[in-house]
Amino acid sequence: MSISFDKALGIHESALHFRSERASVLANNLANIDTPNYKAKDLDFKQALNQKMHAIKSHGFDLETTQSRHIDGSGFSMNEGDVLYRTPQQPSIDGNTVEDQIEHAEFMKNSLAFQASFQFLNSKFTGLRTAIRGE
Secondary structure, eight states, rough: OOOOOOHHHHHHHHHHHOOOOOOOHHHHHHHTTTTTTTEEEOOOOOHHHHHHHHHHHOOOOOOOOSSSSSOOOOOOOOGGGGEEOOOSSSSOOSSSSOHHHHHHHHHHHHHHHHHHHHHHHHHHHHHHHHHHOOO
């Protein structure tokens, strides 16, 4: 009897990957804080999660593998349509929409959510290890 990690871990592995992608987008915003006409970007976790759940419920994943060692196509994928632009609360003269305090706050919230997802996955693996060992 084999263990299906997709069933055992559920959506949480994909959520961890998405949080990582969002951290990259937010870090890019912070790196371009002084770039004229740079538009702050973000990803909407709820929207991506709803799309993922809808895809799983409606038709699943229709990727075809030609070898047994190929990896399936499950997970969040960041499309250009998924990137959102942040509306600034206080517009800048040079057209840059990155606001330092907001970006730092969003980055920290994302870091906390990433840590929570990581700890949840860690507990899932601990449970699987316990079940395999028969403890």
